[in-house]
Amino acid sequence: MKAKHQRLWLVVGALTALGGAGVLAFSTLGEKATYFYAPSDLAKGPAPTDAIRLGGMVEKGSIQRDGETIRFVVTDMAKTVPVTYTGILPDLFREGQGVIAEGKIDPATGRFTAETILAKHDEKYMPPEVAGAMKKTGAVSTGG
Amino acid sequence: MHRYANPTRFLKIARVVTPIVALLGMALTAAGLWIGLFASPPDYQQGESVRIMYVHVPAAWLGAGGYMSLAIASATALIWRHPLATIAARAIAPAGAAFTAICLISGSLWGKPTWGTYWVWDARLTSMLILLFLYLGYLALSASEAEKGGEARASSILALVGVINLPIIKYSVEWWNTLHQGSSISVVNASSKIAPALLTPLLLSVAGFSFLFAAIVLMRMRAMLAQQRVDARSRRMAEALA
Numbered sequence: 001m002k003a004k005h006q007r008l009w010l011v012v013g014a015l016t017a018l019g020g021a022g023v024l025a026f027s028t029l030g031e032k033a034t035y036f037y038a039p040s041d042l043a044k045g046p047a048p049t050d051a052i053r054l055g056g057m058v059e060k061g062s063i064q065r066d067g068e069t070i071r072f073v074v075t076d077m078a079k080t081v082p083v084t085y086t087g088i089l090p091d092l093f094r095e096g097q098g099v100i101a102e103g104k105i106d107p108a109t110g111r112f113t114a115e116t117i118l119a120k121h122d123e124k125y126m127p128p129e130v131a132g133a134m135k136k137t138g139a140v141s142t143g144g
Numbered sequence: 145m146h147r148y149a150n151p152t153r154f155l156k157i158a159r160v161v162t163p164i165v166a167l168l169g170m171a172l173t174a175a176g177l178w179i180g181l182f183a184s185p186p187d188y189q190q191g192e193s194v195r196i197m198y199v200h201v202p203a204a205w206l207g208a209g210g211y212m213s214l215a216i217a218s219a220t221a222l223i224w225r226h227p228l229a230t231i232a233a234r235a236i237a238p239a240g241a242a243f244t245a246i247c248l249i250s251g252s253l254w255g256k257p258t259w260g261t262y263w264v265w266d267a268r269l270t271s272m273l274i275l276l277f278l279y280l281g282y283l284a285l286s287a288s289e290a291e292k293g294g295e296a297r298a299s300s301i302l303a304l305v306g307v308i309n310l311p312i313i314k315y316s317v318e319w320w321n322t323l324h325q326g327s328s329i330s331v332v333n334a335s336s337k338i339a340p341a342l343l344t345p346l347l348l349s350v351a352g353f354s355f356l357f358a359a360i361v362l363m364r365m366r367a368m369l370a371q372q373r374v375d376a377r378s379r380r381m382a383e384a385l386a
Contacts, residue, residue, distance in 0.1 A: 004223060008223045011223055011304065014304075015304060015307070018305060018308055019308065022312075026312070026319075033267050033319075033320050034267075034320045034321045035264065035266035035267065035321050035322050035323055036321050037321070055321055089260075090257075090258070090259060091257060091258075091260075092189060092258055092259070092260075093260075100323060116260075116261075117260065118259045118261055118264070119258065120325070121259065121325050122326075123326045123327060123328040124328070125187050125190075125194060125197070125337065125338040125339060125342050126188055126339035126341075126342065127185030127186065127339055127341050127342065128185070128186065128187075128188040130339050131188035
């Protein structure tokens, strides 16, 4: 009985210590584990010179096509960043939808030149008829 | 708990329960996947590729849930030294690893048409890959311990240490910006961001996969207990002959 309790407390104590170590490790890791920066994150500090990922929504009505090249604006509803990209877009790239662009920001103009574009999907799933009905009532934005 | 932890009593109950659980699992999975793959509408954004969700989400939940049960069984084995707990842990691990692999593969196949990439190193995808590695590490370590015939101490400790990954998987989409979308279903608010027509097959296949998982674990536990008896009997026979 005694040894059993000793082992129980040992396991509880070890797990508590492990949990504490995990919390400390991840609070230090913090922003570094983030997959992309929002336009507001970029606005906080000086423009980074190395390659980064920029994420947000494709602003409605901002898409301009010029042959293979596309220009659009990424917004997080607070700040915006203009983006230029040349290449093939994923199917889900649409106005009003999430997007992640990998590339560099020009510190002089603030324009982001993307090497890769990924479409971000949100957590809402519904049939097209439902989306159509909700669009009519203005409950959801369906983008394109 | 000790009442049911007696291997003989466990075998008696498991013999009755296993076929029921297996049949329930097959029926619910068949219903969920049939509705999901053929008799439900496509998604307004993703189109037909939303159907991958009916395999991906149950596999993800069981990969993580299976690890939680692996850890509970390992803690029981470490603290109470119960032989059935070690057998349960060793029965759970390969099933959990398989479901985690199914989750990663199906997610990758969904990612290509939806995101435009098979894989990114964001927090959710990376932590799920680490879960698979934890399972594989556990399997390797417990196999070597089983070979030596000792207690499953090192593998149980490994299983417990890995528990720290579970909240990281769950909250990765909230703590950090990730390419992977946030949770659609909340147990706390009992709310869902999935339309009922798509949610019904999803919940059916989650239930079906869960019963199948339980059936696999019960079958493996029964086989492992039978193997132990065979080993013990052949040892006794060898001693009698000598």
